[in-house]
Structures are given as structure tokens and as C-alpha cells.
Amino acid sequence: MAQEYPASEARPRRRGRKVLITLVVLLVFVAGLLVVADRVAVGVAERTIADRVQQEVAKQGAQSTEPEVEVAGVPFLTQVVDGRYQRISIKLRDVQAPVEGQAVRLSVLDVDARNVRASLDTLRTGQGDVVADTVNGTGTISYDSLAALLKRPGLTLGEQNGKLTVTGPTDILGQKITISGTADVIVADNGAVALKFNDLDAAGLPNLPLARTFLNNFAKSISIDVPLPELPFQLAVREVRPLPEGLAVTADAKNVPINSAG
Structure with a gap:
């Protein structure tokens, strides 16, 4: 036979369960609001930084698509309170800037800023600096842009086995031939990208000293220092590598106001 409990004991237990359930639902609701508020705050910060970066890129006489900004770290609001x-x-696409009358194009410029400091007032008003301890940038220069600087119609640049390659037509001793070869790519002391073509050849080239001299002179004529457009965020070029999609440029900087690109 089941034991019966007085009604006066059952009701407080039911009330206790209801209070607990209500408290859990309330906590879930509040947590949801905090998550929403956190994501909204991230969106505001990202738009503020994107607007400032776009303004500064335009001041340099350059063009790009609208910057794509992502602020990492969850939760975001605790970072806001701390100011770090x-x-x-930051991703910039189709960056173009005139260099000595030519438009050098970076198809992509990825910027990674670490340990960034910004006050709440800066994010709220858009005034003041957002300073990063370190900034690393990787950009890609299209081979078409580089080929245009060589001023040799028909020349094409590319990559093979990690080397910069060149192919193109020319005339030698009244004969049309196709030249091909590779180049060394280094960062010059002035920050430009130096292209040194030193290994050219051509199928069917006559085995004559004059023909070889012509090839050597041709290699010298297309070996140039490519002046890069002024990179945003005070980035200084450290390395250049040929990739299938273009010439990859790696740059870095320290203690940089990332919302002041000049």
C-alpha cells in the first residue's frame, strides 16, 4: 500500500521545482541576450575599422574593394572592457595603386593584427587610434601587372618549381624566336622587388656569339626593380616568392595604428 504524504508537504516541493525551472529559463534567456549583444558589438567594431581603413587607403591614391574585417576572440565584450x-x-581585394605611371595590382592583401589596443570610446566614436603590437601582411601581385612594367609586348610571367618564369617573342638576326627562362626575385635595399633574369634561352637560336650576346642584353633589359605601391599599416616588405597565382609579398610592422593606414 502506497504511503500518502500530506498535501501541505507536496505543494512546497512543486513550488521549489517551478522556481528552479523559472530560474534556469531566465538564465538561458539572459545568456542569449548577452550572446546577441556580443555579436552586435563585434559587428559595430568591424564596420568602424573597415570604414577607417577604406578612407586611409583612398588617401594614398589607391583603390580596393570594401575591406573585410574580422575581430577574433569570444566573448568580445570582455575584450572591450579590457581595451585589448x-x-x-583585414582583407583587401583588388588593391591598385599607380607606380611610375603604371597601375601595380595586388589581387589580395591579407593583414593580421595581433594584440590590438583600442578604447571603448574609440570604437564608439571612430575617433582615436586602434594600435596593434604586431601586424603581418601577405599580398599577391598579379603577373600581368609585372609584365606591363617590363614594356615588352607579348612577354608573359608565371611560376614553375618556385621560380619566376618568362616567355615571349622577339626578333634576333632577322629571325622570330620565342625566349624563355627564369629570374631571381629578391627584396632590394630600397624596398622594391628586384627581378634579375639571368638564365634565358631560345629554341632554334643560332650557336653564334652574337646571338648569345643578344640574349644576355635582352635579359639585362627586362631585369628591373619593381617599385611597390606604399603598403598600408606601415608594412615593410621582408620576403617575395613566386606562386602560381602571382608574386607573393610578405611584410610586417610593429606598434601600428591599424585604423590609420598611411
């Missing part, structure tokens, strides 16, 4: 952010990523 783990990482901010």
Missing part, C-alpha cells in the same frame, strides 16, 4: 583584442584580420 586578441586578433583583428
Whole structure:
């Protein structure tokens, strides 16, 4: 026979369960609001930084698509209170800037800012600096842009086995031939990218000293220092590598106001 409990004992237990359930639902609701508020705050910060970066890129006489900004780290609001952010990523596409009358194009410029400092007032008003301890940038220069600087119609540049390659037509001793070869790519002391073509050849080239002299002179004529457009965020070029999609440029800087690109 089941034991019966007085009604006066059952009701407090039911009330206790209801209070606990209500408290859990309330906590879930509040947590949801905090998550929403956190994501909204991230969106505001990302738009603020994107607007400032776009303005500064335009001041340099350059063009690009609208910057894509991502502020990493969850939760974001605790970073706001602290005024320090783990990482901010900025992507610029189709960056173009005139260099000595030519438009050098970076198809992509990825910027990774670490340990970023910004006050709440800066994010709220858009005034003031957002300073990063370190900034690393990787950009890609299209081979078409580089080929245009060589001023040799028909020349094409590319990559093979990690080397910069060149092919193109020319005339030698009244004969049309196709030249091909590779180049060394280094960062010059002035920050430009130096292209040194030193290994050219041509199928069917006559085995004559005059023909070889012509090839050597041709290699010298297309060996140039490519002046890069002024990179945003005070980035200084450290390395250049040929890739299938273009010439990859790696740059870095320290203690940089990332919302002041000049």
C-alpha cells in the first residue's frame, strides 16, 4: 500500500521545482541576450575599422574593394572592457595603386593584427587610434601587372618549381624566336622587388656569339626593380616568392595604428 504524504508537504516541493525551472529559463534567456549583444558589438567594431581603413587607403591614391574585417576572440565584450583584442584580420581585394605611371595590382592583401589596443570610446566614436603590437601582411601581385612594367609586348610571367618564369617573342638576326627562362626575385635595399633574369634561352637560336650576346642584353633589359605601391599599416616588405597565382609579398610592422593606414 502506497504511503500518502500530506498535501501541505507536496505543494512546497512543486513550488521549489517551478522556481528552479523559472530560474534556469531566465538564465538561458539572459545568456542569449548577452550572446546577441556580443555579436552586435563585434559587428559595430568591424564596420568602424573597415570604414577607417577604406578612407586611409583612398588617401594614398589607391583603390580596393570594401575591406573585410574580422575581430577574433569570444566573448568580445570582455575584450572591450579590457581595451585589448586578441586578433583583428583585414582583407583587401583588388588593391591598385599607380607606380611610375603604371597601375601595380595586388589581387589580395591579407593583414593580421595581433594584440590590438583600442578604447571603448574609440570604437564608439571612430575617433582615436586602434594600435596593434604586431601586424603581418601577405599580398599577391598579379603577373600581368609585372609584365606591363617590363614594356615588352607579348612577354608573359608565371611560376614553375618556385621560380619566376618568362616567355615571349622577339626578333634576333632577322629571325622570330620565342625566349624563355627564369629570374631571381629578391627584396632590394630600397624596398622594391628586384627581378634579375639571368638564365634565358631560345629554341632554334643560332650557336653564334652574337646571338648569345643578344640574349644576355635582352635579359639585362627586362631585369628591373619593381617599385611597390606604399603598403598600408606601415608594412615593410621582408620576403617575395613566386606562386602560381602571382608574386607573393610578405611584410610586417610593429606598434601600428591599424585604423590609420598611411
